[in-house]
Amino acid sequence: xxxxxxxxxxxxxxxxxxxxxxxxxxxxxxxxxxxxxxxxxxxxxxxxxxxxxxxxxxxxxxxxxxxxxxxxxxxxxxxxxxxxxxxxxxxxxxxxxxxxxxxxxxxxxxxxxxxxxxxxxxxxxxxxxxxxxxx
Amino acid sequence: xxxxxxxxxxxxxxxxxxxxxxxxxxxxxxxxxxxxxxxxxxxxxxxxxxxxxxxxxxxxxxxxxxxxxxxxxxxxxxxxxxxxxxxxxxxxxxxxxxxxxxxxxxxxxxxxxxxxxxxxxxxxxxxxxxxxxxxxxxxxxxxxxxxxxxxxxxxxxxxxxxxxxxxxxxxxxxxxxxxxxxxxxxxxxxxxxxxxxxxxxxxxxxxxxxxxxxxxxxxxxxxxxxxxxxxxxxxxxxxxxxxxxxxxxxxxxxxxxxxxxxxxxxxxxxxxxxxxxxxxxxxxxxxxxxxxxxxxxxxxxxxxxxxxxxxxxxxxxxxxxxxxxxxxxxxxxxxxxxxxxxxxxxxxxxxxxxxxxxxxxxxxxxxxxxxxxxxxxxxxxxxxxxxxxxxxxxxxxxxxxxxxx
Numbered sequence: 001x002x003x004x005x006x007x008x009x010x011x012x013x014x015x016x017x018x019x020x021x022x023x024x025x026x027x028x029x030x031x032x033x034x035x036x037x038x039x040x041x042x043x044x045x046x047x048x049x050x051x052x053x054x055x056x057x058x059x060x061x062x063x064x065x066x067x068x069x070x071x072x073x074x075x076x077x078x079x080x081x082x083x084x085x086x087x088x089x090x091x092x093x094x095x096x097x098x099x100x101x102x103x104x105x106x107x108x109x110x111x112x113x114x115x116x117x118x119x120x121x122x123x124x125x126x127x128x129x130x131x132x133x134x135x
Numbered sequence: 136x137x138x139x140x141x142x143x144x145x146x147x148x149x150x151x152x153x154x155x156x157x158x159x160x161x162x163x164x165x166x167x168x169x170x171x172x173x174x175x176x177x178x179x180x181x182x183x184x185x186x187x188x189x190x191x192x193x194x195x196x197x198x199x200x201x202x203x204x205x206x207x208x209x210x211x212x213x214x215x216x217x218x219x220x221x222x223x224x225x226x227x228x229x230x231x232x233x234x235x236x237x238x239x240x241x242x243x244x245x246x247x248x249x250x251x252x253x254x255x256x257x258x259x260x261x262x263x264x265x266x267x268x269x270x271x272x273x274x275x276x277x278x279x280x281x282x283x284x285x286x287x288x289x290x291x292x293x294x295x296x297x298x299x300x301x302x303x304x305x306x307x308x309x310x311x312x313x314x315x316x317x318x319x320x321x322x323x324x325x326x327x328x329x330x331x332x333x334x335x336x337x338x339x340x341x342x343x344x345x346x347x348x349x350x351x352x353x354x355x356x357x358x359x360x361x362x363x364x365x366x367x368x369x370x371x372x373x374x375x376x377x378x379x380x381x382x383x384x385x386x387x388x389x390x391x392x393x394x395x396x397x398x399x400x401x402x403x404x405x406x407x408x409x410x411x412x413x414x415x416x417x418x419x420x421x422x423x424x425x426x427x428x429x430x431x432x433x434x435x436x437x438x439x440x441x442x443x444x445x446x447x448x449x450x451x452x453x454x455x456x457x458x459x460x461x462x463x464x465x466x467x468x469x470x471x472x473x474x475x476x477x478x479x480x481x482x483x484x485x486x487x488x489x490x491x492x493x494x495x496x497x498x499x500x501x502x503x504x505x506x507x508x509x510x511x512x513x514x515x516x517x518x519x520x521x522x523x524x525x526x527x528x529x530x531x532x533x534x535x536x537x538x539x540x
Binding site: 086087088089090091092093094102104106107108122124126127128129 | 184322325407416483484486488489491
């Protein structure tokens with residue numbers, strides 16, 4: 001089943017509307033919320049993974065755009081600065097997506113960008129500013 | 136067969152010294168036994184690299200025309216305040232110092248992006264920093280204000296002086312509450328969401344010389360990529376804690392005060408640290424050589440992660456309330472596996488001390504000794520051990536009203 005990771009931006013007037021509900025109900029899409037930040041009367045941001053038939057994915061996206069939701073393919077730019085990393089492994093204890101693991105013999109960090117769900121826990125956990133996220 | 140430090144130094148000069156790291160010695164002892172290994176090996180090198188508060192540096196920047204007296208005034212390096220109450224142009228910058236305008240934890244958790252540790256890292260990187268001084272004038276020091284760029288090369292002295300580093304074992308921090316907490320042991324997720332430790336374990340200097348037989352005042356060491364010295368026991372040195380049968384402390388125990396020329400150090404081994412919600416610190420690389428004087432010294436260096444046990448402490452309630460409750464004891468082999476079993480739960484672990492860099496340090500020190508550029512020193516005084524009865528005290532408060540001045 002085709003999948004798509006999207007960054008949805010909700011303008012203030014849409015924040016209190018049940019829009020994702022329609023994606024499920026009317027477009028038969030499976031919706032996995034990876035990350036959400038919604039503040040009342042302000043902009044809301046949602047990172048979702050949508051899966052469904054190609055045709056329905058397309059109409060779902062069209063629906064979102066028509067009601068005024070910003071739709072962008074998720075181009076997460078997670079930067080792992082190898083030179084700033086001290087291999088302390090503080091990030092590994094908080095990473096739940098499996099993107100950060102430790103090669104246990106060397107005790108060295110392995111960072112797999114494609115597994116990252118942009119939860120940003122590693123950014124908070126890292127004492128050396130070795131991870132940055134831009135989106 | 137006992138050896139002396141002098142004999143080992145002669146071997147270093149002749150290029151015949153046998154040096155191995157505290158990691159390598161484990162297999163050698165397992166294969167060849169203590170007796171044979173002690174005859175063969177002359178030096179075992181250790182290493183550690185982790186955020187160590189109670190670090191900092193003192194500086195002398197020379198005199199201006201007209202003269203200015205920093206002492207009694209205010210001194211800032213890149214907006215981070217330094218302690219000026221020493222002399223006219225001497226000052227000390229602590230790793231945890233923060234700019235006056237840093238919001239700290241007013242919006243919780245604060246980010247603590249830049250502090251004293253970062254200034255030290257910038258200086259060591261060769262960057263110039265803003266030195267700003269405001270003070271009062273005197274007949275001999277009339278000037279009241281100074282603003283200038285300055286780098287390490289401009290200074291007379293720049294000396295890293297850390298009152299407490301290289302903790303011999305440390306707590307494993309967990310959070311039993313239902314909210315995320317932010318500590319000097321990192322971010323701790325609710326309900327035992329993670330466990331953070333901070334020691335190089337089998338590579339850590341004082342865990343390889345548990346009763347301070349060779350490491351003492353005057354021991355020459357690898358410090359921040361340069362050469363430094365153990366100058367005293369560290370603050371909070373607590374040799375009398377509970378120890379295992381192998382004499383390894385089961386609680387945070389000994390510490391070292393270390394000093395060395397900052398100008399000769401490298402940003403690879405001195406790194407500013409930001410602990411979200413807590414503050415700034417400095418990650419310091421330290422490597423200590425252990426001369427194999429006899430079989431007992433060697434036996435202690437062969438200690439393995441699985442033989443070193445650390446106390447698990449709750450940092451949501453017990454630690455802040457100074458409760459000495461220990462939830463469990465786990466060893467460093469378990470901690471480094473990435474997961475420990477705690478109160479029936481599998482808890483992911485994270486380190487704050489880099490084992491990877493600790494190993495690099497032990498290897499660099501090994502190469503320095505093998506190449507003859509680093510010789511060993513005889514300590515001029517011992518560190519207090521468990522026989523001294525020294526115990527780390529908590530502060531007993533006495534109301535100011537209880538006594539008249």
